[in-house]
Amino acid sequence: MKNAKISNAVIKRLPRYRRYLIELRKKGVEKISSKEFSNLIGYTASQIRQDLNNFGGFGQQGYGYSVDGLYDEISAILGLDKEYRMVIMGAGNLGQAIAKYTHFHKQGFKVCGVFEISPNLIGKDLDGIEIMDYENIVEYVEEEEIDIGIICVNQNNAQEVADKLSFAGVKGIWNFAPTDIEVPKHVALENVHLSDSLHSLAYHMNDIQKKDQSKEKAKKEE
């Protein structure tokens, strides 16, 4: 494995490669060339080879890539050969939904507990996961060896919660609050800005309509 800094653009493509490899495996496909993979996934064959060669030579000349082998390699690169222990901060709609969503659990990301400040919610059970008092988050993270904190509190409290989680010693923060937060450099941060995503969708919807309208206009003027 090489040592140079891998660009984020490459990292963002890895989970997608992995998803397609899972599908191929399901279908019993044993090998795939970069060209075949390109047709399937929509990246150029060249880009696929470049991306993979950031991490090592996983292919074999004249043959292609082993589907199983590549799947294992990418999983290892992403760190998906480990288990992760997570806490959810905030038991609002989103926090509760993520707590109940089994999809992550199946992939090795386990929600261990949910933390709340509201007394109405503390003590409740979410499909077997307890809602606990925000007061106790620091000791819980230490004792239960929590890796990841998921921020589902509102905008105004997001930074404070992030600070607390960082202090408590999580290695990563997954932020769903619609605001930018700052974390120490030894903590990894991934944002899911749902509103931003929706706004981007709105832009593209309007863009398509605008183009259609100008096309129609051009047609009439003919």
Add this chain to the structure above:
Amino acid sequence: MKNAKISNAVIKRLPRYRRYLIELRKKGVEKISSKEFSNLIGYTASQIRQDLNNFGGFGQQGYGYSVDGLYDEISAILGLDKEYRMVIMGAGNLGQAIAKYTHFHKQGFKVCGVFEISPNLIGKDLDGIEIMDYENIVEYVEEEEIDIGIICVNQNNAQEVADKLSFAGVKGIWNFAPTDIEVPKHVALENVHLSDSLHSLAYHMNDIQKKDQSKEKAKKEE
């Protein structure tokens, strides 16, 4: 407003500009220079000016940008001066959470209905939003003039639901299913691949740890 194709990198930054402008407005700030904005938001002043000039000259030489004015311009560019009517496909945990999440509603994105295939859920009420039968989605979209379909069904049904929504005439699809779907070119598509995001977080967590370890090793070898 210019006509050249705007790159997606620019579009993705617009909601973020807008968020910071909202904060500035709250604080009563009236004008901001690209340099001041740069310090705040973390993009270079040059990039800010480049980005904005894709859409028009919103600033004034020697002065800067009007916070209010720029907010309005960006909102209009994104199409946030309109209201959007949405349906949620799938009343699982995620679908229910989004239905109840008031944040989007406040920004002009209204969830009008939720659609399900499971008889146990059809007819139920989610904070005033009815869960309806998937059978009736096409006529509902037409009659209620739905703009956006939100896909919260599982991976295996996502493409079928997307096809149905496209046929029914939505202008945009917001996909939360952990798979890639295809839509006709007159339909805008925005994906929220939560698993991919989590995998990317895992990578960065491991990357930080690896670097820390090699640093420590280098220290010991001194």
Add this chain to the structure above:
DNA sequence: TAGATTGTTAATCGATTAACAATC
């Protein structure tokens, strides 16, 4: 008018694509 800051052109940087020698 002088100072500040934009709008815009030019330079740089990084990411993607193309080409091809290496090799299975």
Add this chain to the structure above:
DNA sequence: TAGATTGTTAATCGATTAACAATC
């Protein structure tokens, strides 16, 4: 050995940054 396909270098493309004339 011949054919296929990788790994990798070189070329291209696009996005970001720097520079500066225009102008408020």
